[in-house]
Amino acid sequence: MVFSSLIFIFLFLAVNLLVYFTVPKKLRNLVLLITSLAFYGWGEPLYIALMLFSIGTAYIFGYFVGKYRETDKKKARVYLVISSLLNLASLLFFKYYNFFASNLGFSQIEKIDLPYWLMALIFILVLDMIVVASVCFSSMKKNSKLITSVVLGIVGIASAIALPMMSGGVLGKIYELKFTLPIGISFYTFQIMSYTFDVYRGDGSVQKRVIPFAAYVTLFPQLIAGPIVRYKDVDDQLTYREHNIDKFAHGVRTFCAGMMKKVILADGMAAFFKYLGDIAEFENTTLGAWLIVISYTFQIYFDFSGYSDMAIGLGRMFGFEFLENFNYPYISRSITDFWRRWHMSLSTWFKDYVYIPLGGNRKGLPRQFFNIAVVWFVTGFWHGASWNYILWGVYFGVILIVEKLFLLKWLKNAPKVLSHLYAIVLILVGWLIFAFPDMNEGMSVLKAMFGVGVDSFATSGVVYDMLRYLPLMLICIVGATPLPKKIYKSLTEKYAIARYLVPVGVAASILICTAYMVDSSFSPFLYFIF
């Protein structure tokens, strides 16, 4: 289910709000857990088992990490590693299996559909986990417990990898698998891992009650597209959080703003981007190529930040305070600056759980560069199982190293215009790499931007469509700066009438977005052809 759908707003959210605020306070986490699981399993009910597996492992191992962290650091670390590996295993399998299979040359033998053995796989994994759990709670000697857990952990990972190979009945034949990626797996896997890490480091306390913990993992607002909420940031809120009208209203405003960003701006730009890419096959122009990159730049920002806003807004309605995920990334004056403003919860995650454990900047410059390289390679790969995402990560890694070496100092003293221009051009090129999994396609757009291989600079068709989208692009430009928020703040602080216009704006934005959602399903069957 996505937020910008009728069924989410007018069924799921309505029922959820009704039940959540009518049950006694102590049942609220349970309500959130159940509704979140329903939200998650909506399109792919079977994957609920996978989710329960992830929750179970993290819960149990987290418990032991917490238990031993003071007394036996080594043992705590082993549990931490097993837990992380198990969680990463499902991420690696579901998101990257086909990528590895095809790049290792195993694939292209046959494509198959596979619900049945997938169920078997999940079954084995769940079983494995239960055995692990029972071993952990048994009265076995500590050492043998540890060994058994490690063995079972390996069994779990091995079964995840081995099953697809055997599924065709022919041993050693590897298939390219056809399945949908469990929604949000990249996000919630990271979120779960942050729990075990935080417990290990003592940044968060062990959550012994399973419902608040499961609710934290599945929490539907940030389940599918973030922000990635670190455990330590919501630890207290899981057990106690305040609900009041002001907070709820704040949530409503944030949600509506996010929805408008997504439905009006991002989806509008998405349509433009799609069309431009398609028409370029017939009229390849320099102007068109620039518009391709520009429209994508707007699309991805408003899509992602709109979604984050909706998540943060929904969180507020249910009493949670999540950290902001975007801070006007396109007004950056360097790439270092950009990555402090773009998808902040992800950068923070990588900083906290990868960069700093690797030694961060404390082990000398060469080591720091190595660490940056690792982080950015992984960041790129996290975004998708395709080479262009890796290139995209490496691209930013290199720029960040160069900026650290000398460029950042120059940029600080450079005229504002120049540093803004520098940043935005590099960001645009970054999105160009990001937008095209087929890198030849990306390359030809890049060439066209600089007049290589184009038919002409522009055709009147391209200009016509540019003018059609010009007003929307201007709104996007203004919307990507802090200006609208500033105006909103000063107006609502100064004038009572402006404050009372806010509910009107809220109503308008819900109705307008509803109109777009209704219309998107509006597909007149035109008896054109016959």
Added chain:
Amino acid sequence: MKNIKKENLITVSVFVIIIFFFAITFWAQKDVAFSEQENRVLQTLPEFTLEKFISGQYSKEINVYFADQFPFRDSFVGAKGIVETVLLKRENNSVVLGKNDNVAVRDMYPIEGGTVDFYNEEKMTAIGKILDQFSEELTKNGIDSALLIPPRTLDVMKSSLPNLFPSYRTESAYELLENELGDSTYVKLLDMYRKMYDNGEYVYYNTDHHWTTLGAYYAYVEIMKSFGMDYYELSDFDIETASDSFFGTTWSRSGFKFVGCDTIEYFHLKGADESKYTSTIHDTTYTKGEMKGFYDRDYLKMKDKYSSFLSGSNKYTSIIKEGEERETLLLIKDSFGHSIAPFLALHFNVEMIDLNYNNNIASYFKTLDVDKVVLVYNMENVISTDNIGKLRFKITTEQ
């Protein structure tokens, strides 16, 4: 409740009221099974089965159900049209809003992996060649023919389109096609209709993608001219306004609810008795089978009023005139043919076949004694289908 800000209370109330209003209305109202606006069956409450749920099919159907049955659906569609207009997009759902509320579909076709308002160049050339050969084959067999590719509304209303609109794509498509045609029996129409449109003649509907009866009349004149035959003058007809509230397909799709409706006219030849003409619909599930004259007035009560011309699209329809030996004209057509057939039927027995529903066109030359052939196939269908390829055959009259 300590000093809650009043505006926040209003915000929350507004939010909650809107959500619950539509949520409750949605479940309280009755499902609609069919949308006249969109001319399609709507999703009704899907049946729950465990199998469907596990496969995710159930959630898909529920999603569609929600959108299809949403309260005030048509008003929301209209509201979106207004917002798009306010954003100065000039188009909504691929319908262009031109000057003076003129609208036309800017069709997008799936070509080469994309969806574009373009055409496949090789295909246009190939179609030109096929038409040329078809024309030659007919002439060789002593059959007079006229091949018409009526333009789309968008092509005709060039002068009303927004500035810089890429009408050159239309012109180059026709050019590619016509370059191959040599001295065949192809009849050019684009410039003629553009000129008439610019002179304010009502040759194409505004809210629908078809030509009007007047537009069809002019095409009829061109056909008769190319046959070297006499035709009826415009003044020979009594013009009946069959409907003055025709909202066509373009209108439905556009969401531009402020655009006014069209008029449907029937041209009756003065002094002719239309009841002498019988239209027989063969080989379809359509139950009417046979009707007197050319019009099925039941359709005038529905939204799909253009289908009143010869009962809409059918595989094969014969129009004969009682008690008169006349030449047989094979009309190979899409829906543009429906409004031209009544004119042709004044001179010929018309055997009307739909190019989409028929695969073996050659067989009609065996079973019928064809004297003349007219092709009426809209540019829209030329670009988006491969049906013209069905005209590649040799004529044999052996049974």
